Amino acid sequence: MIKKPFIDPAPLRTIAAQFPTPFHLYDEKGIRETARALHKAFAWNRGFREFFAVKANPNPAILRILREEGCGADCSSLTELMLAERVGFSGRDIMFSSNATPAEEFRLARRLGATINLDDFTHIDYLERHAGLPDTLCCRFNPGGTFRLGNDIMDQPGEAKYGFTRAQLAAGFIILRQKGVRTFGLHAFLASNTSGNAYYPALAGILFQTAVDLKRETGIAVSSINLSGGIGIPYHPDQDPCDITVIGEGVRAAYEAILEPEGMGDVAIHTELGRYLLGPHGCLVATAIHEKHTYKEYIGLDACAANLMRPAMYGSYHHITVSGKDDLPCDHRYDVTGSLCENNDKFAIDRLLPPIEPGDLLVIHDTGAHGYSMGYNYNGKLRSAEVLLRADGSVEQIRRAETPRDYFATLDLTGLFDDLG
Ligand SMILES: *Cc1c(COP(=O)(O)O)cnc(C)c1O
Numbered sequence: 001m002i003k004k005p006f007i008d009p010a011p012l013r014t015i016a017a018q019f020p021t022p023f024h025l026y027d028e029k030g031i032r033e034t035a036r037a038l039h040k041a042f043a044w045n046r047g048f049r050e051f052f053a054v055k056a057n058p059n060p061a062i063l064r065i066l067r068e069e070g071c072g073a074d075c076s077s078l079t080e081l082m083l084a085e086r087v088g089f090s091g092r093d094i095m096f097s098s099n100a101t102p103a104e105e106f107r108l109a110r111r112l113g114a115t116i117n118l119d120d121f122t123h124i125d126y127l128e129r130h131a132g133l134p135d136t137l138c139c140r141f142n143p144g145g146t147f148r149l150g151n152d153i154m155d156q157p158g159e160a161k162y163g164f165t166r167a168q169l170a171a172g173f174i175i176l177r178q179k180g181v182r183t184f185g186l187h188a189f190l191a192s193n194t195s196g197n198a199y200y201p202a203l204a205g206i207l208f209q210t211a212v213d214l215k216r217e218t219g220i221a222v223s224s225i226n227l228s229g230g231i232g233i234p235y236h237p238d239q240d241p242c243d244i245t246v247i248g249e250g251v252r253a254a255y256e257a258i259l260e261p262e263g264m265g266d267v268a269i270h271t272e273l274g275r276y277l278l279g280p281h282g283c284l285v286a287t288a289i290h291e292k293h294t295y296k297e298y299i300g301l302d303a304c305a306a307n308l309m310r311p312a313m314y315g316s317y318h319h320i321t322v323s324g325k326d327d328l329p330c331d332h333r334y335d336v337t338g339s340l341c342e343n344n345d346k347f348a349i350d351r352l353l354p355p356i357e358p359g360d361l362l363v364i365h366d367t368g369a370h371g372y373s374m375g376y377n378y379n380g381k382l383r384s385a386e387v388l389l390r391a392d393g394s395v396e397q398i399r400r401a402e403t404p405r406d407y408f409a410t411l412d413l414t415g416l417f418d419d420l421g
Contacts, residue, residue, distance in 0.1 A: 003237040005283055005363040006030055007389060009324035012285065015387065015395050016361055022286040022303035023385040023401070024372045026057075028065060030281035031368075032391065035069035038277065041248030045255070047268020051095040053229050054080040056274025056369035057282070061388055061398035063087040066277070074272040075114070078105045085112055095226070097140070097187065097272060099162055103130035110134060117187050117226065121168040124175060138185030138226060139164055139172055141210060147190045149198050154191040163188065166210070173218045184220055185270070186211055189228035193275060197243055200227055201250030204269075208258035215262065226270040227251070233279040235366050236317050242276070275369040282368025284308050284384075288360045297334050299356050304338025305345045306381035308367055309374040312344040319365040320348055328354035336362070340379050372399075382407060 006027045007015070015025065035050070042048040051074035052066045058080060063073065064087055073084035076098040084094050091113035098105060099119040103126070109116050110131040117138040118124065127133060142163025147154045157163075164172055173184060186207055191199055207225050215221045234241050251269065259267055284307055290300030310316040320336060322328075330352040338345040347364055356362070375383045382402035389395055405420045 001237045003319045003321070003365060004326070005321050005323070005365065006281070007363070012323050012361060012363070016285060018395070019385055019387050019397060021361070022284060022301070022307055023387050024282055024284050024367055025387050025389060026062060026368055027281040027389050029391040031062070031065055031278065032069055034277055034281065035066060035071060037244050038273070039070060041244040042269060044248070044252050045269045047224065049268065050271045050273060052277060053272050053274030054084060055373055057278045058083055058373055059386055059398055060087050061396070062278070078108060081105065081108050081112060081114065095270070095272060097228070106131040115185065117185070119162055121164050121172050124172060128179065133176070133179050133181055135181060136183040137176055137181050138187050138224065139169055141166070141169055141186060141188040141207065143206060149202055154194065154199070157190050170214060170217050173214060173220045177220060184222045185224040185226060186222045187226035187228055189230055191230050193232035194230050195232050195239055195242070197246045197250060199230060200247045201254055203227055204251045204254040205258065208254055211264065211267065212258060212262045215264070221264055222267060224268040224270050226272065228272045229274050231273055231276040233275055233366060235319065237319060278368035279366050280368060282371055284364040284367045284371060286362050286364065288356050288358050288362060291356065291358060297332065299334050299336045301336060301338055301347065301362060303384070304340045304381055305342070306340065306376055306378055307384050308347070308364060308371050309376065310370060311347050312342070318347060318367070320351060320353060321363040321365065322354050322356055323361040323363055325354040325360070330354055332356065340381065377407060380407060
């Protein structure tokens with residue numbers, strides 16, 4: 001398949017003339033369309049709610065768009081909670097799915113009326129001591145072992161730090177009921193960036209059956225089941241996108257087969273998607289500033305892994321389009337690099353691309369989720385701006401680029417940097 005950027009070369013030139021590269025660019029129209037498709041796919045479930053995983057893209061302008069589309073917010077830290085509140089999410093609009101949680105974060109979540117998703121059995125006690133127990137609680141399940149879909153090993157929950165064991169879930173529910181909790185939820189996140197349409201239905205099957213068994217064992221029927229994140233996107237042109245309609249119907253089939261016969265046909269389905277909603281609707285725009293001919297051919301960009309960590313951290317593929325050169329043959333083999341003093345600072349290795357000259361604009365695809373937000377300041381590199389392409393074609397800077405003053409702001413260097421203004 002051919003992967004085209006959501007922005008054409010001519011308008012991209014105009015945007016890059018207004019906002020210096022590098023910057024992340026987001027596509028409002030695409031974000032809204034994906035949110036609507038998700039809601040449509042799960043419209044069969046009366047209580048359905050998507051709580052967008054704020055860590056994937058914590059920009060207020062993006063969160064406002066998702067709020068307008070009916071999404072809630074899934075937070076896991078103090079600042080994510082603060083952000084969600086200030087953007088206008090309140091109470092039940094907020095899931096708090098954290099782990100190793102500090103007391104002050106539980107206290108803020110309680111104050112906001114967020115739905116707390118407890119990560120561990122011992123957190124029952126910790127939450128009660130530090131913030132008090134709410135009426136409603138969700139518990140995160142970790143089935144342990146290996147999670148397979150058919151013959152494929154998807155992930156190793158037994159090696160993951162998250163969640164209650166199965167035995168802890170039953171014991172925890174009973175203790176929580178004794179302590180006055182009245183409404184229960186069940187949550188699990190077993191595999192990340194999954195491809196195909198089978199993950200959510202399989203996870204739903206596990207969680208639905210667990211909910212039925214827990215009801216038999218404890219008499220407690222959960223009100224909501226949270227399938228969390230994990231639906232992937234086609235980073236590589238050879239990958240097919242997930243079909244959210246098929247996924248929604250797959251979850252529905254499991255719901256009708258497992259929950260409804262047990263009189264649990266009123267359970268609300270919740271999701272906490274990040275990557276699926278936002279990933280394809282962002283890109284990192286950078287300028288080629290160097291070409292280097294040594295043992296390999298290198299193109300040096302004005303962006304680096306500080307702007308997009310996934311290739312360096314996970315070896316992830318991110319497709320690259322040389323803007324305006326779509327029609328040229330991809331007959332040049334390049335390593336496309338950033339400027340960090342780390343040899344893993346490469347956006348692509350041995351990638352076949354059209355001939356690149358300094359000044360060319362490169363579009364690095366699929367940075368809308370876990371892109372900017374994973375950025376860091378290594379080598380004193382500054383975080384980029386974020387720009388929103390509005391549905392009406394206008395553009396808006398929704399976060400300015402960092403300046404050296406921002407970088408030095410946490411130091412006490414009285415008098416040293418006064419010339420920065
Ligand atoms: C990261 C995360 C998500 C979102 O995951 P995606 O892969 O972006 O869909 C959802 N829930 C929790 C608890 C997470 O940690």
